[in-house]
Structure formats: structure tokens, C-alpha cells
Amino acid sequence: MNFKKRTVMQLADMVCGNTPDGRKHEENYFKYRSSMYLTEFFADVETDFQHDGSTRKIWVADTLEVILSEPLASAHTVPETFARVISRLMDPDDATNEGDDRSKALADLNRALAREGLEAFYGDDKQCYLRNLKTNTVLTPSPNPHRPFTKSEIERREKLSRYLDKASEDALIEEVLLPLFRQLGYHRITAAGHKDKALEYGKDVWMRYTLPSQHLIYFGLQVKKGKLDASGVTKGSNANMAEIYNQALMMLGHEIFDPEIGKRVLVDHAFIVAGGEITKAARNWLGNKLDASKRSQILFMDRDDILNLFVVTNLPLPDAAWPSGTNYPAEPPF
DSSP states (O other), rough: OOOOOHHHHHHHHHHHHHOOOTOOOOGGSSSSOHHHHHHHHEEEEEEEEOOOOOOOHHHHHHHHHHHHHHSSSSSSSSOHHHHHHHHHHHHHHGGOOOOOOHHHHHHHHHHHHGGTTTTEOOOOTTEEEEEEEOOOOOOOSOOOSSEEEEEEEHHHEEEEHHHHHHHHHHHHHIIIHHHHHHHHTTTTEEOGGGGGGGGGGTTTTEEEHHHHHHHEEEEEEEEEOOOOOSSSSTHHHHHHHHHHHHHHHHHHHHHEEEETEEEHHHHHHEEEEEOOOOOHHHHHHHHHHSOHHHHEEEEEEEEEHHHOOOOOTTOOOOOOGSOOTTOOOOOOOO
């Protein structure tokens, strides 16, 4: 990722703790770091850089250039190491000449980052994160939905689970799935909506994903509010799965028009998404009905998948997920 030289030099001054030109010492809001502490700083962000005794600012700027040249997980993001640099730089414990909210240091940082289309902000966990101003996505390391959750994350998961109990299918799509897939890096996410239901050909939502090679993969989503089962125990369960089967075939067999490239394209993969559980019987029933080629195109996502991904991507809960009268935070709870 190419940052402007001026931005890199300003960030180097912040890491070094140099007082900006024209300011008094008491107007410097970043901790001063000598050679030993610069090495310690970069060790804290999981790198092996060691200060070589050269001019601190120039050495830090060169180091940041190396970090910024690391591979990107996706477009419109920054290397994970750089995100850790920003988090370490803005540690509340390093507050200098101001309170631990570090509002003045944050303002200085954002004046530099705005040039690159980025914004830094503090989450509820007092950690500093980056946001892409163009896409409004938060630049975080790849989410791991299988890691242990913190107490606050468990509470958010429970709130979202209660919301899904009462949410309509449209609310599930608009308030949960669309924000989630956008945060995960999907683009051109388009919901069919009520007006287009007759023309959706089995797709409630279609979207695309850009591979690192710049090739595009297209996905269709078929969304159901409740549980998907094919055991025959639940009334109408097999009929419900037969409907899913027909819609999956339509989804994979009909073209969609992508206006950005001006072409009609086929859906590469079909997501079957449920606001409840997708039982093993349902997965097996659908797998047995589809031939081998189409079976590999089907992806499942049930309630547990939605809850875990929503929590680890740090997305704000839908307004209706908060108890009536609760003062929920204006910023996403990162």
C-alpha cells in the first residue's frame, strides 16, 4: 500500500515522539522514544525490526514503508502489521500532556491519515482501530469465529440471538446479513426486495467477491428466517427443503447482470442462510438431491455462523436488538 511520503514522515514523528514544528513541548501528545524504546515498540507489534543507531525519524519512516509494502488481505485495507502499529501508537497508557482518551493525539493522527482515506477511532475496548472512509469498513485482522469470546462479546451475541428470534426475514437480510457481508469484503451486494421477488430466480441477495488475482466470484443468497430440517419430524420440513432445492437450482442456473462490468454472469456459489439451525438431515437431503458439480457450489450458514461472525467482526448491533430505553453507543462496539 502506497502512502504519501508526507504522511509516512508525520507518522514517523509520532512514533518517535518528536515535537511537531511550531509547537511547544507541552503540545506534543506522543510519547518520546529513544533508540531502545523504538526497538521495543516494533517488537510489541510482532516484528523483528531493531533500531541501528541511525537518525530515528528516518529509520522509523523506512521501517513503516517496509510494513506498508506487506501483502494486503483484500482491497481497500491496510497490512495487519500496520493496523497493530496504529493500535500500539495510540495505547491509552502512553497518553502525554492530555487525558487517557487521547483526543488530541487522535486528532493529530487523523489529520495525517485523512490524506490516505483512513480514520482512526477508539472502540469500547479502548483499542484504536482504522476505518476506510470510502467503504466505511473497519480494517481489522481476519476474523476468527472459533476463538474464545470475551464477556462483552458473549453479551452482544446473546442480544443478537434474541433479536433473531423475533426478526422478520427482511430484517434478517437488511439489518444483519448485508452489513456482515460488506464487512467481510463482499461488493455490489444487492437485495432483491419485495418489488423484485418475482424476478429474483431464487436469490434474495447477490454479491461478488474480488480475489487477490482481481478475478471476480459471484454469490447468491437464499435466506430463510427459521430452522431448516429434513428429518420429517417437523411439520412441512421436507416441503420446506424441496423449496430450498428448487430455489438453489434456479440460483445457479440463471444469469445476473453486473452493471459495473456491463455483462451478464452466472452465480458461482449459492449461500443457503438460515436464521435458525440448519440440521445435518437438511444438509444431507440437499446434498443427495444435487449432482456432484452443483453440490460443491452450495455453502451453508446458520444461526451460529451468523452470530459468531457478527461478533468477531465487531459490527454494531441492529437498533432493535437493544432493550427499549437503552442508550446504545453511537460508535460500533469494537
